[in-house]
Amino acid sequence: MPYTLRLFYADAPLGSVADAESCIARDLHLKPRGHLLGRFTSMQASMLANCPDLSEFDPAANRSDNAWPHGLSAVFDTSVYSFSANPSLLQQGLLGLLAEMIAQLGLHLFDPQTGELYRPDRQVIDRQGALRAAPPMAVPEPVRATLITAEQCAGVVQPLRQSLHDRLATHGFAPRQSDRHGVIRRVDRIAQNLQVTETHRHEGVVTYGRWALFAPEVTEQWLPAVASAFERFFNARQKAMGGRVDPYWVYSEDLLGPDAREYGEFVFPCFQTREPLARWFQRYGDHVIAKELPVLDGIGTPRALASVLLTDRLHWRLEKGNTPQVVEIFGLLVLAYAFDRSNFAHWHQSLRAINSIRARGQGWDNAVVLVDGLAEYLASNAFDPTALGGAPR
Secondary structure, eight states: OOOEEEEEOOSSOOSOHHHHHHHHHHHTTSOOOTHHHHHHHHHHHHHHHHSOOOGGGOTTSOOTTOSOTTOOOOOOOSSSEEEEOOHHHIIIIIHHHHHHHHHHHTOEEEETTTTEEEOTTSEEEOTTOOEEEOOOOOOOHHHHHHSOOHHHHHHHHHHHHHHHHHHHHTTTOEEOSSGGGOEEEEETTEEEEEEEEEEEETTEEEEEEEEEEEOHHHHHHHGGGGHHHHHHHHHHHTTTTTSOOOOEEEOHHHHHOGGGGGGSTTOOOEESSHHHHHHHHHHHHHHIIIIIHHHHTTOOSHHHHHHHHSSHHHHHHHHTTOOOOHHHHHHHHHHHHHHOGGGHHHHHHHHTOOOHHHHHHTTOSSHHHHHHHHHHHHHSTTOOGGGGTOOOO
16 A cells, blocks of 8 residues: 655644644645745745655665655645655655645645654644654755765766767768767768766756767868867867867757757756666667758758758857857858858858857957858858859959
8 A cells, every 4th residue: 555645734833633633624625826836836845855756766666765756746736745655764754754845835734654743843643642853854865875876976877879870880870089979970971979968966966968070171161261269179179079179059940940849959858876877878879860860851951051050049059149159150150151152141140149259258359250251251252162062253
């Protein structure tokens, strides 16, 4: 039988278990509204932040490290939120953890198995009316052992990333200098580098994948116009970025449209434990191989690259102030002049609106001056768009 606990609200700490049972009987038939819905939502979020829900990986509901054997519903359809806890963990700090959460949120917690009521004033009352202090709180040791710590993060992620790299090797990818810089392949004239990044935060491991596309011949076209400024930037960045510092960063939505938002630019999934993190790597690899690679197979020339980069999505990013890196802007201007010349003036005006603070953070002073100077250079006879496959002047 599940060990069930019940959360509910009362305006003041209740004086008896009988009062609690009366409130529960009444509130079971009421919808939660206003502040109560917010309290329940915050409570559930706190429960998951401290003890992740492993029920998806615990079909028999018997894992010693799973605090919520039957999961935690995010549906609050009555004014009493009932959930099941792992009884073996309650006396290892879980009960105290719950008691502290309800104290902070002004809720009551009733344990029908023991007949004890945990009040928001950090007092516990039993059926005889005896009061005692709430137990000390702690994340139970079995739960704590499952959490990925900052020290463990790299060791946990590395074999998962390597497994992804091994899958991509059959599609022509090879390691790019180091594990941190992902895997790379060349499609005609474009190098395609997949990088999966992980960061450990308080709430868990945050990970995402993105593509760095390199077109050296495009860089060769804008480099003369910004050579002196670029040299300083290159010397500062080339080691950290693995040699080349001129990628075009491409995300799943750039390749596949809004339907690929699950793996997109602004989605940062967070994982506290190993199983869901491993599942994400598996699913992401499936997504890359089945959906992204067929599109990338067709991006082998500067013209094809321009068709992916100079789109409505770039317009949207610029309107939102999410401007590309300065080195990307240089390349985008070259591509715009070579392959979208009728709209070049528009692209120039849009791309020169880079945030100066952000540009300086990337190592560029007077970025707008450089962008304007490059636009003049491209319009001069010094630049030959046919070198990239563009139309002659």
